[in-house]
Structures are given as structure tokens and as C-alpha cells.
Amino acid sequence: MELLDRYLEAVRKHLPWQRQDDIIAELRANLEAQLEEKEAALGRPLTKAEAEAWLKELGSPMQMAAPYQPQHYLIGPNIFPTYRYVLKLACSWAAIIYAIVTVVQLFATQNPSETALFDAVLHLPWVLITAAAWVTMIFAAVEFAMMRGYVKIPALCASSPHWTPGSLPPLGHDAASGKKPRSYAQAIAEAVFGILFLGWLTLIPQHPYVLMGPGAYWLKASPFQLAPVWAPLFWSIVAITLVQIGWNIAALLSGRWQRPQPMKQVVFKVLGLIPAAIILTAPGKIVVLLRHPATDQARYGLQLDAINHYFHWSAEVICVIIILQLGWSAVQLTLNSYRKRAAAI
Amino acid sequence: MTIAENLFENLRLELRRGCLTLAVLAQLRQERYGYTLRKALADDGLVIDESTLYPLLRRLETQGLLASEWREEEKRNKRFYRLTPDGEQMFAQLLAEWHAINASVTASVAATIQSTINPSL
DSSP states (O other), X not given: OHHHHHHHHHHHTTSOGGGHHHHHHHHHHHHXXXXXXXXXXXXXXXXXXXXXXXXXXXXXXXXXXXXXXXXXXXXXXXXXXXXXXXXXXXXXXXXXXXXXXXXXXXXXXXXXXXXXHHHHHHHHHHHHHHHHHHHHHHHHHHHHHHHTTXXXXXXGSTTOTTOOGGGSOOOOHHHHTTSOOOOHHHHHHHHHHHHHHHHXXXXXXXXXXXXXXXXXXXXXXXXXXXXXXXHHHHHHHHHHHHHHHHHHHHHHHHTGGGSOOHHHHHHHHHHHHHXXXXXXXXXXXXXXXXXXXXXXXXXXXXXXXXXXXXXXXXXXXXXXXXXXXXHHHHHHHHHHHHHHHHHHO | OOHHHHHHHHHHHHHHHHHHHHHHHHHTTSOEEHHHHHHHHHHTTOOOOHHHHHHHHHHHHHTTSEEEEEEEETTEEEEEEEEOHHXXXXXXXXXXXXXXXXXXXXXXXXXXXXXXXXXXX
């Protein structure tokens, strides 16, 4: 039957080449036996339409051949959970490193422009796609090697025998109290936004309008100027931000991001006292100066005193709030420690 | 095909997959070639597509559960399959497993029906 021959030839094209002849011979024997039985039941050969209907019922040549192909996965179910985890990590780190490099590049140029920043943001998807492509290629190669028995990497498999219940991360304080625990996305966002905040912060000395908006132009035109105490104040804030970024990145790298970090809150509250202390210890409590004291003292002297007094008073209030918060944190830490000891007994 | 129909079809195929292997192993305690095997299964109420059955036979042979040989019958060369000793052992194990699963599912379904009829139980 010519139609059956054409069908089998079409099937052959989609079969593994080493077994084509064998599979086609078996298929031919089975299908011809089926055809003979059909024709015997009818008492005549099948018409062309009947033969076409029969072959259509068997399925397209590709459909018939597909199950003979060995099952291949680009990344199989055994290592897929690890792949997904590594992909998330790689994309997150690509974004962080790209953000750092972009900020450094922007400041390495003399005049960082909004266009350069916009271009850098537009380029981010390509960075993420490249990171994802590399991870996928590596895992596809690992899958290929593992399937053929070239390598064995049980640590990559979801059913790894190296897993122990003791290696599970502890429940966070929030989880214990029924609140939603800190997510990985939140930990990544904190690191990324910390870096972006630092970039924004370092723009302020050259471009004060990013902090004060139109107020920067008003300050420039006003008889007042900032006292030298603002320099150590500014750099103390930069240093605290750097410490915070370093802490967040270290927590991400070491896997501590999902654990409760009560000491982190205490440390940063203490560090938060430094800028307020700088204002409080400013020589003569002077935070703002007159540009031309000889000529403007009579006119703006009282206003200047009021501004300096306001800054000093604000710094005192901030210090009191931070100290109260520190006290509250200390009480909480002590209570938690007591509860843990009591539970252990 | 609606989403519900598609879901049913997927679940039905999943449910059938293991049973087909068991049925094929059961039939091949007696030597058969592809087409007569398909007919025997269909006579028992288990209709299997050609594109499912014939590759399944190859897979089971690769796994060492079936042995095959080409032989002429009714002036046509045919590939006959039968269980190997390993296949017979595997069939016995799978059959025991199937009986256990069947008994559990039957008991669960019966309990559910019973509690639906008489919620106080």
C-alpha cells in the first residue's frame, strides 16, 4: 500500500538514526497485520479515503515517532530546584554588582548626567538575561554530563543525601510570633537600595539640589552658608551607609539574611547617635554661618541664632529618641535571652 | 478542550501510565508480537494507541524486563516479545503493589461514600 509506505518513510525521518530500520520494520509488520485484518473484515481493500482516515487515526508521523526518542531534558527534574535557586542568586548578584559598577562609573566621569543613569537602567535587563543564560548553559552541561554518567554531583540534586534536618535555618523571631518572615527579595532589595542610596548620597556635595530641590538655589542666594561641621556629619552618614551595605551583603553571602539579627538594630541605633553627636558638639553650637558677617550680622544675627538653636534642639531630641529606642531594644534582648534560657531548662 | 477537560485528560493519562506497563507485562507472560498484544489488551478493555504501545515495548526491553526476537509467521517477519526472568520478578512485585494501592483506594473511596451517606459515622 503506497500510502502506508509514504507514512512509514515520513515516520523514519523523526526516528533515532541508529534504530530507524529496526523500528520501521516492526511498525510495518504491526500495521500491515492491522491493515490485513481490516481488509479481511471488509472483504475488499481499503479505499483511499478509508486508508487516509486510518492513518490519520494513528497520528501524524512525528507523533508516532516521538515516543521512540530517548527522553532528554535541558535541565532535568533532579537538578531543576537547584538550578532555579542558583538562577535567582545569580540574577540578584548580577543586579547588585551592576549597580555598584554603574555608580562607580557615574562618579568616575566628571559630569554624571541623567542620560547616563537612564542608559544604565535600560541596560539592566540585558545584564540579567546574560547572567541567566550563563547559569542555564552551565546547568545544561551538568545535566548532559550527569545523564551520561560522566560526572556525579549529588550535592546538586534535590534528593541529595547530604541534606540533614540540622542544616535547616532557624525560624526567625517574626515567624515565631506569627508575622511573615523576611523574604529573600526583601533582603536583596535592602542591599540594592542601600547601594542606590549611597550613590544618591555621594551626589549631594556636587549637586545639592538632589537633596534640597529648589531650596539649594535659595541657600546659594541667601546670606547663610553651612558651617564646616557639615563635612564630618556628611562623611559619618556615608560611613554608616557603607557599613550597612557591607552588613547586608555579608548576610546575603553567608546565608544569614533570613535569620533574626537583633544586634544589627542595636549597632545601627548606636551608629545613628554619631551624626546627632557631631551636631551637638559643633564648636559654639554653630551649624549655619553668615556669608558676610561684617555686613549681615546686624540684619540676620537673630535669625542665625534661631536657626542654630533649632538645629541644636533637633539634635538633642533625636539623641533622646535613639537612646530611648536603645533602652527598649536592650529590654527586649534581655527578655528574649531570659525566655530562651527558661525554655532550655 | 476546556481547562477542566484538559486537566482531566492529564490526570487520566497519569493514572493510566503505570497501569499500562503492568497490563503489558501481564500479557507478555505469553509470547506475542505488537499487533496481537494490542488486540489482546483491547479485548480486555484497555485500548492503547500504537504510538504508545510500541515504544513502551522498546523501553521495557531496554530495561531488561522483556526479550524479543524476529521470527517469520504467516509469511511475514514479526518481532515477538516475552517476559524475561527479571521481568517476571518485576511483574510480581508491581502486581503486589497494585493490589495494595487498589485495596487502599477502594477502602478510602468506600469510607468517603459511607461518611457522605451517614455523616454521623
